Amino acid sequence: MNTCKAAMRILKARKLYVIIYLVLIGTMMFSISWQIMRGSSTAGASTYEPKSARIAVIDRDNDADHVAESLRSYLALDGEMVDIDDDSVSLQQAVASNYVDLIAIVPEGFAEHYLQYVDGGTDAQPTIDTVVSYASGAGSLAQLEVNEFLSLTRTSYLGLPQSQRELGTAMTTVLDVANDDTKQSHIAVVSSSFEDESTAMLGTSAFAGTIKTGLYPLLLVMPICTFLVVSTFNDSEIRRRLYSSPARTVSLESQQMLTCGAFGLLVCVAYIAVTFLLMMLAGVSFDGLTIINVGLAFVSLLTYTFMAIACGFLLGSTGFNEMATNGFANVFALLVMFTSGMAFPVDMMPDPMILIGKLLPGWWLCSSIDYAFGLGTASSHGVDYGMWACDTGLVALFAAAFICLGLALGRIHRARPTLASPATTQLVR
Incomplete structure (x- = not known):
């Protein structure tokens, strides 16, 4: 528990990263979703309202x-x-x-x-x-x-x-x-027989699209926050003191990851809550949203968050400095966002871009959400829980790969002779 408390104090001390990468960039992504919702919510109007001059x-x-x-x-x-x-x-x-x-x-x-x-x-x-x-x-x-x-x-x-x-x-x-x-004359909009289906599609597409926007801020804030925690505990002076204690290294690292995981869980819950709030304020119907598809989308987002935490663990275990981690996180997050199918429709993306996207976790997050709602890349297949499980499992495999690499490279990094304490005396001839 002391390790968890120390990790929380580290996150609190570096809250500027949370404010910039999560709050500000998250607000930007929510603003984009808000404009899309407001634009699409007028599609179901019963009367035509021309633009006023x-x-x-x-x-x-x-x-x-x-x-x-x-x-x-x-x-x-x-x-x-x-x-x-x-x-x-x-x-x-x-x-x-x-x-x-x-x-x-x-x-x-x-x-x-x-x-x-x-x-x-x-x-x-x-x-x-x-x-x-x-x-x-x-x-x-x-x-x-x-x-x-x-x-x-x-x-x-x-x-x-x-x-x-x-x-x-x-x-x-x-x-x-x-x-x-x-007062009496309006241009009526004729409703088709698919009006209810269109309304349901509007709600599900608004929810799924907003959840997809979370891949960029999460891949910024979670690796950096995890890196700050792990790198602080891997500092040579702190590490020597921890090695002298009876606590096992596995227990210390587990508590660090547990703290970061709890923080990621809170972020995911907040992201889902804000998504529902935006839909309510924009007047978008909740038709088409069920406990099942919302729960599956939450699991996909949470798995992706754990993958981002595992990426931060890898960076912190290999001895990256803070500046290099910031640079890597920004470049990696932008690459994932622009090749995931969230920023551009998949049918507009060139084949090399799609190929790169399938080698990164963002593509499989968006694909899993599509299969949970039967949208986007899954529009021709409809809802498919099996494909959702496969795509979510691929994101989890990315997380497992990052953890394994972090453990292996971290062991090599700890075995370096820099762990030895600096000399305090010198021989005088």
């Missing part, structure tokens, strides 16, 4: 006959209204930076000229100046709404009795009708 209305007619105010109210039904200053610099910056999708400018004297037009006093129809952002399709649609508002206003104006014809009254009528249509 950001619109600014510039009034240079002093709101004559409430034209500018009515136009803002009409455009606000489908867009997001923003305010910008009416000067050339502000207008140019708003369009160049894509801050707005559409700028509608009511020119001076527009209300008077438009009233003459609808009364038949002139054939020249006045227009509202518009500027559409170069990168916005929503702005082009909003521009059509400006023309639609003017057309509907003219139709409503001509439909009023001669004695009641006022431009403000006609615009109010148009706004009332538009408000009623907005």
Whole structure:
């Protein structure tokens, strides 16, 4: 127990690695999963919700006959209204930076000229100046709404009795009708007979994809934390003191690995809990998730974590220094991530990349999760517990290989003559 307590104190003293490699990088990976969940959760909507345009209305007619105010109210039904200053610099910056999708400018004297037009006093129809952002399709649609508002206003104006014809009254009528249509009219999305299956697939793919993202931060933090513990106990001064004690070397190393394993178990439990929390916040359904497939995914992640701990044990037993271990962990974790099928779809990866991936544990972690849920590389086979066991067993074999190499190389490292205490006296001739 004293060895376990000492190992915990070592991890606590070097908590900066946990914060950087686990918390910060884990947060980055969760953020990616969060964006994917939010994007996929809208796929099951019952109505079509188009992207709203950001619109600014510039009034240079002093709101004559409430034209500018009515136009803002009409455009606000489908867009997001923003305010910008009416000067050339502000207008140019708003369009160049894509801050707005559409700028509608009511020119001076527009209300008077438009009233003459609808009364038949002139054939020249006045227009509202518009500027559409170069990168916005929503702005082009909003521009059509400006023309639609003017057309509907003219139709409503001509439909009023001669004695009641006022431009403000006609615009109010148009706004009332538009408000009623907005509340009652929606573009329905026809649900297919596979809606329930699609919902279940959405939940399982979100859960499985988020669990796969754990392979990168876990392969960073667990080897380094394990290395810190093992290398500290393998320090020459500490090792000589431990050898002088009645405790056996196997017992000391077992307690060190037990402490790191308990830490890895807590990390895996936390990763699963945060995954469920993200799904809940993103509104992703839990349909398709069962105790069996969630449990199998947890076992796969835990086995992978133990493999990462075994890798750290190998690094700590062979006498690597801290800088070399950091460099190796970062390069190895990136290599595993980009060849595992988590970062890129497998059908987009070149054959040499797939071949390298199959020689590394990350590929078999992702494959085991796919077989637990019937996704990705297992989509053509479906759920297969036998293949899941084989893939998880391969990850466990990586862990066993790292442990065996660590024990063998550690024995060689301990047998070096550097274990001898430095000379404290010298002969003087």
